[in-house]
Amino acid sequence: MQSANPAGLHRATVAEVHLSNLQHNVKALRSLLKPGVQLMAVVKADAYGHGALPCTQAMLDAGADTLGVGIVSEGIELREQGVQAPIQVLIGIFPDEIDELIQHNLTTTLYSRSLAETLSQRAGLLGKEAGVHVKVDTGMGRLGIAPDQLPGLVEFIAGLKNIRIESIFTHFSSADHADPGFTLKQMKCFQASLDALKKAKFDIPLAHCANSAALLQFPESQYDLVRPGIALYGALPAPGLAPVIESLTAKHREFSLIPVMQWKTRILTINSLPKGSPVSYGKKFVTQRDSRIATLPVGYADGLDRLLTHRMQVLVRGHKLPQVGTICMDMCMVDVTDCAEAQEGDEVVLFGQQGEETLTADEMATQAETIPYEILCGVGKRVPRIYLP
Numbered sequence: 001m002q003s004a005n006p007a008g009l010h011r012a013t014v015a016e017v018h019l020s021n022l023q024h025n026v027k028a029l030r031s032l033l034k035p036g037v038q039l040m041a042v043v044k045a046d047a048y049g050h051g052a053l054p055c056t057q058a059m060l061d062a063g064a065d066t067l068g069v070g071i072v073s074e075g076i077e078l079r080e081q082g083v084q085a086p087i088q089v090l091i092g093i094f095p096d097e098i099d100e101l102i103q104h105n106l107t108t109t110l111y112s113r114s115l116a117e118t119l120s121q122r123a124g125l126l127g128k129e130a131g132v133h134v135k136v137d138t139g140m141g142r143l144g145i146a147p148d149q150l151p152g153l154v155e156f157i158a159g160l161k162n163i164r165i166e167s168i169f170t171h172f173s174s175a176d177h178a179d180p181g182f183t184l185k186q187m188k189c190f191q192a193s194l195d196a197l198k199k200a201k202f203d204i205p206l207a208h209c210a211n212s213a214a215l216l217q218f219p220e221s222q223y224d225l226v227r228p229g230i231a232l233y234g235a236l237p238a239p240g241l242a243p244v245i246e247s248l249t250a251k252h253r254e255f256s257l258i259p260v261m262q263w264k265t266r267i268l269t270i271n272s273l274p275k276g277s278p279v280s281y282g283k284k285f286v287t288q289r290d291s292r293i294a295t296l297p298v299g300y301a302d303g304l305d306r307l308l309t310h311r312m313q314v315l316v317r318g319h320k321l322p323q324v325g326t327i328c329m330d331m332c333m334v335d336v337t338d339c340a341e342a343q344e345g346d347e348v349v350l351f352g353q354q355g356e357e358t359l360t361a362d363e364m365a366t367q368a369e370t371i372p373y374e375i376l377c378g379v380g381k382r383v384p385r386i387y388l389p
């Protein structure tokens with residue numbers, strides 16, 4: 001299975017997506033769950049850059065129960081390809097998206113009375129019922145109703161027709177931090193919100209709060225469903241979680257997370273440049289010896305951040321070699337002087353495995369002063385995704 005770049009053509013620069021690793025990660029995360037807890041595979045942003053449809057199918061086959069998308073059009077795309085699993089639009093919707101939501105049997109996050117009212121009216125006109133997930137803001141300050149207003153909102157919705165509350169949920173701001181304090185505080189607030197609903201005799205099927213970091217660090221955050229994203233794709237929510245993964249592996253023998261994407265290209269050409277030769281825009285790199293400088297057909301228009309200039313390494317013939325000279329729009333350069341075997345056409349790994357060496361998206365994120373989420377989502381649209389079983 002191969003997805004082409006927009007021109008539908010082959011390209012030397014590709015992102016390999018290893019679906020068996022994705023399925024391994026789904027099963028690994030499932031192995032941490034208490035009996036009966038569901039797993040929502042978060043597939044927003046084109047499955048974190050990996051390709052929503054092939055990844056969704058692979059994860060449903062491996063035991064994911066439901067799906068989380070960012071925006072309505074992502075949910076529609078999956079429905080149009082025949083995906084039948086429950087899909088929640090995580091950020092919520094605008095009133096003018098209601099009809100499409102309902103017609104495609106998607107459910108939405110909800111945090112306002114006005115949207116609930118409009119949803120109820122539109123669902124009635126369409127002769128359908130709209131499923132909603134009420135979000136309570138326990139400290140993220142982004143989306144959600146204040147905890148003290150939650151019972152009022154739930155009561156208001158209960159009085160409306162054609163609308164059904166499927167879950168109450170919240171989102172953590174700091175579950176990847178070493179200090180558990182704020183997450184425990186958010187969890188306490190979430191539990192108090194659920195208790196208040198129970199006391200008011202509202203019976204809501206599901207409660208959920210755990211993202212990847214919470215699932216890995218706080219078993220008590222599981223409730224009825226967990227919502228991992230980044231961990232499914234084999235990257236860390238934060239570098240500090242590496243020891244957490246190690247201790248989970250020590251405890252549950254089968255637990256490990258394997259990177260799903262490998263970003264690769266090939267050497268376009270190699271120049272022999274004498275000592276003292278400038279390389280790339282701005283002459284920021286000047287050869288300190290007679291050098292062989294390889295040019296790669298990948299640049300910032302493919303998602304290779306200019307901040308990586310002089311910070312990243314690549315793999316060629318199993319050796320780690322330094323990137324040199326400012327990263328350009330369509331190209332960048334690598335010093336291959338120390339790898340005499342390197343030749344034009346050789347495979348180059350930007351992150352992934354080659355021989356005995358590995359480079360990770362997590363390392364690239366640190367070098368680019370960002371998080372692996374942004375690295376993975378940022379691999380450009382013109383880089384074809386190649387799906388391997």
Ligand SMILES: *Cc1c(COP(=O)(O)O)cnc(C)c1O
Pocket residue numbers: 042044090171210211212213227228229230231237
């Ligand atoms: C993106 C998202 C997740 C997944 O977060 P990860 O850190 O990638 O595990 C979970 N829940 C919500 C509401 C999200 O928006």
